Amino acid sequence: MAGTPDATSSSHLERKGTKAGVCTEFTVFAKIKPGHADALRELLAKTTSGSGDTAGNVEAVRQLGILHDARHVIFDNDTRYMFASVFDGTWDNYIDDFGKTVVGKLFDEAFSHTEGFPGVTDPGVKDWFIAHQEPAGIFVSAYPDLTVQQIYKDQRVDEAFQEVLDTPEFRAMLDNPASAELRETPAFQKLLEEASA
Incomplete structure (x- = not known):
């Protein structure tokens, strides 16, 4: 299913991004400053290798609470850089929220290696x-x-449900003849099938 472009206008330029349900994609292409590709590559490697603040980045993404995923790519013989992500909510809030976390610091550092980034x-x-x-x-x-x-x-509901399934009390409840009617319902059977998948 292809999304539809987000054509929200404001007093600034038109906000871009293709939507799929509640998600919007964000893809930016920039020219890397001459001689900066290695420094950018080193920054990205440090951020993902564990030598950087990857735990802080993951926590910042959780705090943002709207970012599904993100990718950083250096291409065209080290002359261009792409950042792509998928997020919930409005384009403006997405950009504003990045500046409030450690992710904003990574944005600043990475895009400082591109031409014209303010x-x-x-x-x-x-x-x-x-x-x-x-x-x-x-x-x-x-x-x-x-x-x-x-x-x-x-995820939280699934983890809690899995813990319940592993208890002797749940097994005893299932084995209780008084629960037979509940066990036979299609909804309960489906729940158990999903839980064991």
């Missing part, structure tokens, strides 16, 4: 992103109706 906290940063953003021609999500917060909640 900095995450600069008032012109949104216009810069818009000028360098290209919407996806096709954007598909495996879970278009689930926000990051709903996915986190589903």
